[in-house]
Amino acid sequence: MAAAIAETKGGPSRPSTYGSISRSRKRALVWSYFFLVLFAIFFLMPPIYMFITSLKTSQEISAATNPWWVFNPTLSNYVELLTSNQYLTFFKNSAIISIVVVTITMLVSVPAAFALARMKFWGSATLATGVFLTYLIPETLLFIPLFKTFAFVYEYTGIQLINNWWVLLVIYPTLTVPFCTWIMIGYFASIPKELDEAAIIDGASYFQTLTKIFIPVALPGIIAAMIFAFTVSWAQFLYPLAFTTSTDQLVLPVGIITTLIKGDVFNWGQIMTGALLGAAPPLIIYAFLMDYYIAGLTAGATKG
Amino acid sequence: MVDAATETVGIRAARHARPKPSIFKRKSTIAFLMALPLIVIILLLVLYPALYSVHLATLNKSMERFVGFGNFEFLFKRETFWMVVKQSCIFAVTAVLFKALIGFFVAHFVHAIPDKGQRKWRGMLLVPWVIPPAMSTLAWFWLFDPSYSAFNWLFALVGIDPVPWLGDPYWARFSVILVNVWYGAPFFMIMYLAALKSVPEQLYEAASIDGANWWQRLWYVTLPMMRNIISITVLFSLIVTFANFDIVRVLTAGGPIDQTHVFATWAFKLGIEGGDIPLGASVSLFMVPILGVAAIFILRDITKRGNEA
Amino acid sequence: MAQVTLRKVVKKYDDTLAVRGIDLDIADKEFVVLVGPSGCGKSTTLRMIAGLEEISDGDIAIGGTVVNDVPPKDRDIAMVFQNYALYPHMTVYENMSFGLRLKKVAKDEIKRRVENAARILDITELLARKPKQLSGGQRQRVAMGRAIVRDPKVFLFDEPLSNLDAKLRVQMRTEIKKVHQKVRTTTVYVTHDQVEAMTLADRVVVMNHGLIEQVGAPNDLYHAPKTKFVAGFIGSPAMNFIPCRLEENSGALTARMGEVSLPLPASRTERYKAHVGRDMLFGLRPEHMTERRPYANGQAQDFAVTVDVVEPMGMETLLYFRINGEEVSARVEPTSAVAAGEVMPLAADLAHMHLIDPKTDKVV
DSSP: OHHHHHHHHHGGGSOOOHHHHHHHHHHHHHHHHHHHHHHHHHHHHHHHHHHHHHTSOHHHHHTTOOTTSOSSOOOHHHHHHHTOHHHHHHHHHHHHHHHHHHHHHHHHHHHHHHHHHHSOOTTHHHHHHHHHHHHHSOHHHHHHHHHHHHHHHHHHHOOOOTTOTTHHHHHHHHHHHHHHHHHHHHHHHTSOHHHHHHHHHTTOOHHHIIIIIIHHHTHHHHHHHHHHHHHHHHHOOHHHHHHOOSGGGOOHHHHIIIIIEETTEEOHHHHHHHHHHHHHHHHHHHHHSHHHHHHHHHHHHHHO | OHHHHHHHHHHHHHHHHSOOOHHHHHHHHHHHHHHHHHHHHIIIIIIHHHHHHHHHTTBOTTSOSBOTTHHHHHHHTOHHHHHHHHHHHHHHHHHHHHHHHHHHHHHHHHHHSOHHHHHHHHHHHTHHHHSOHHHHHHHHHHHTOTTTOHHHHHHHHTTOOOOOTTTSHHHHHHHHHHHHHHHHHHHHHHHHHHHHHHSOHHHHHHHHHTTOOHHHHIIIIIHHHHHHHHHHHHHHHHHHHHTOOHHHHHHTTTOSTTTTOOHHHHHHIIIIISOOHHHHHHHHHTTHHHHHHHHHHHHHHHHHHHHHO | OOOEEEEEEEEEETTEEEEEEEEEEEOTTOEEEEEOSTTSSHHHHHHHHHTSSOOSEEEEEETTEEOTTSOGGGSOEEEEOTTOOOOTTSOHHHHHHHHHHHTTOOHHHHHHHHHHHHHHHTOGGGTTSOGGGSOHHHHHHHHHHHHHHTOOSEEEEESTTTTSOHHHHHHHHHHHHHHHHHHOOEEEEEESOHHHHHHHOSEEEEEETTEEEEEEOHHHHHHSOSBHHHHHHSSSSOOEEEEEEEEEETTEEEEEETTEEEEOOGGGHHHHGGGTTSEEEEEEOGGGEEEOOOOSSSOEEEEEEEEEEEEEOSSSEEEEEEETTEEEEEEEOGGGOOOTTSEEEEEEEGGGOEEEETTTTEEO
16 A cells, blocks of 8 residues: 555656656545545444434344345434433433533633643642643543442432432543643643733733633634533443443433343344434534534644 | 851841732632642542552452452453453554554545545544444444344355354454444544644655655655654553443453453453452553553653753 | 832842842833843843732832732733734724723723724724734734723833834834824833834833843933943944053053054043053944044044955945954945955044953943
């Protein structure tokens, strides 16, 4: 593969006539498109297959006809799920949790990032590094001690944290806050220092400097961080799987996997519909705010 | 002499005792308060559980007795444990390697086409990263279905025998890696693309004038300029992949016969499903070494940048 | 009344002293320029006046009140920054009125003041625009407008013209002077550009290594520098410093610089006598080394040099040559310049010479 490109793209640097340059460039372009199409098929196949299956009836699926084609398209899977109280509960739980977590994340990480980026205090540099390292501690390390801690909390206070969807509101910020703070530090640090000095001379308090200057100026960064927080909360699978069990407490990813898959009777049309609808909110946000989404993704590495 | 010395010291002390401008002091107090929720979250919900899991790992199953390294000794004697170690490493290293390679080449292809179309392609190619992995893995699960596999249906068209994607241990390992690569490669692509865009065009022009061919430009210009991004992306991905849970859990749940377990899924099985919390904690602690190594690299990188700045 | 007073002001960063105890009195309505090379402490001083930096020691008073512990917003100052520091998400009107809005000034009062400032700066038609839509010069005006609307006791300018191209800089320089003549507010202006300092200031404060070298009216600094640093810093091209030995010949003094030897004016004999026989620095500006022409004061001394480099500037030509191993420049009429490598007879106007003691770097 590499050799093919090397050959096709090697042309432009060699002294040659204009015609051959443009011809070899064109050849390189054709190869690029060829591979891009190949990879696009690879990358898009599962979601497309989800969509295809979601339009099929159970009869068509079990008839084992061409799986890549829909002979009798139907929306019954969608209708069934969207009128199912259970599925709507999952959706509602996911939506409430994600929105609240985004709010909490912003309320915590924006002021913290402002303080860390601009108002240096004792230990602030260490804290900034600590924030970043926290992001690297995976949830797969924390779910067991958290599970045990929640059991303790119940023993001593009688507050039942396990199997309550709102406990996720407490845990999810650990996934979102460190990274959001980190990228907000980056965005805030890129604002010229004179801007807050001008605001201070204009008579703004620190809080006003944050709300009237920093937040509006760093709005793209804040949107990127919000998208990140939303998608992480929406997609989180391990914590709800470990901490919630009753069907009315489940969020979408866990709900689909634990309730739609019943023993050996897989209703694949419905499972794929559920998964596709579950993937829809992040996909829709992505479709409309792609640039912010990508800016948030790359900010972590390029700024850190 | 002595008197004179103490006197000057006294004067100095008095000078310093002059009330410090309160505005600057107040500033750091406000700053600390603004960062306080963050500090509380980190201490209470990340640092404390992390340390608590170390404590848990030293208890017996009913968590009444201190057993020291008892859990670890027990693990070391179990064949499954060593299999999980091996599988976690193979899984993480292979998946990251292919993610990095595929991401790198796809980024180059996207970078090679006219700017106008790049947005569209980039948008399409990032879709796997956007879909919650638990959802997309379901699609793969369905694609790998033993009786209705859409892949096997295609293979049958060209006369290839059906592949036991998730039924055979080796194929199952291949499948979890494949899905992980599918999910993670777009992230690499986006990172590399951003890095490629940040390489000044003049460098390539200068290299071309110096007579560098495509390969030499890649080797001497692109790679050195992207080194930072490549290393940090690989590091991130290594951590995330090493600690992966969703894909393995949904796709194989560790099966067949525990052959595809990684630390996270096995810890979940032992700790939450099996009810042996200390043993689960012990297993998950094995993710710490790689995190430690990554942390050292990143800290070094941060301090290096700090010195340069 | 808004005089600004600095008493033994010190700024310490960890263990480096950025400002090492300066005293300065700025009169009401005065335009004072702090000038010096980067790192001389001029910006730090300005920022301490603004309240953006903590004062390590000493006192700063504005209008007679010590403001050491007063936050910037209560010091009644306005500041114009090098990169303008306009709020990018606000229109020009919003930028200019931000401070007043924070102070909860009445809406129509804000409107009146913004429009007045806009008229002074000729930016009325820009009020609805965002900073992104403005040129560098326009942004500069808006930044000044933001300062004017607040009607402060003191204007602080921190290198406000450094980001502009050369042509615009000259234009804005005049603009700033005009504005000051209109609003007559006490102004402290920081720059590293001595031309800006000379053209704008009522008084120039030359700073170096955290200390004030000299304070004076622009022409005083130019003609009577007190130190080698000021002599070299003010004026472009810079003053020539040539190592010389002071010799006495039957009551008259001569500066010997290698092959060139110039008899010094009799009026200076008394001043320089103490240094006879010592190695000194002979300072003379390039404009006082010219082709031979009739001089009214009769203190021109002739000498000849071999020219190394010729730089035609249009209205004048710069010649570079060596005297006593030191590179020296002279400004001559374009018509009288010779080609590089040729010998040119020159005249030094010794009425404008300075003698510097290399031990103290003070002008004798």
